[in-house]
Amino acid sequence: MITVISGTNRPESRTRLFADYFSAALEELGQPTQLLDMADLHHGYFHTEMYAGKPGDPRLVDIHRQYIQPVRKFAVFVPEYNGSYPGVLKLFLDGISVLDYAGNFKGKHVALVGLASGRAGNLRGMDHLADVFAHMGAWVLPNRLPISGVEGLISSDELTDADTKNALLQQAEQLIAS
Ligand SMILES: Cc1cc2nc3c(=O)[nH]c(=O)nc-3n(C[C@H](O)[C@H](O)[C@H](O)COP(=O)(O)O)c2cc1C
DSSP: OEEEEEOOOOTTOHHHHHHHHHHHHHHHTTOOEEEEEGGGOOSGGGSGGGGOOTTOOHHHHHHIIIIITTOSEEEEEEEOBTTBOOHHHHHHHHHHHTTOHHHHHTTOEEEEEEEOSSSSTTHHHHHHHHHHHHHTTOEEOSOOEEEOOGGGGEETTEEOOHHHHHHHHHHHHHHHHO
């Protein structure tokens, strides 16, 4: 099982379209996949319960038990927000770290895909996030995939750019092989 994380809670996020395409590619390659969208998180743990540790908020615990704890491989899609990855993703990572630090990402494989309106494909944000995953003990795959000018790659809410589809397919194959 691979968990694909769409790393923003922005309504009608374009990141989600790329994460959906990637999830479908994994499934076509015969790899069971589940998608965790930061838009689907409840917001209760934002306050005191966020750092309360176990037993924790049941809704966050359920997400943690399904999407993080039993899974060995992750693909994380992160749009560039002000030169980095979205704060909601860090909030989530901090929230689950107090539930089970070692069982979350230690020794697990993480592929990163960055998305940006601009030209750098969120390379900086992927570097920031790679540092955070390394801190938590994960192996971040070397080929981080930057996708630039995202608006031009989509038509009618669908990824249409052939080169980007190819690059995502290669990324999916590398994650499976890792
Ligand atoms: C709060 C916010 C900050 C953003 N900052 C940047 C930025 O620093 N550089 C950039 O190229 N694009 C920036 N963008 C555009 C997003 O990177 C672009 O729309 C992204 O690839 C897809 O984001 P989405 O999933 O929210 O649609 C920003 C968008 C938002 C909502």
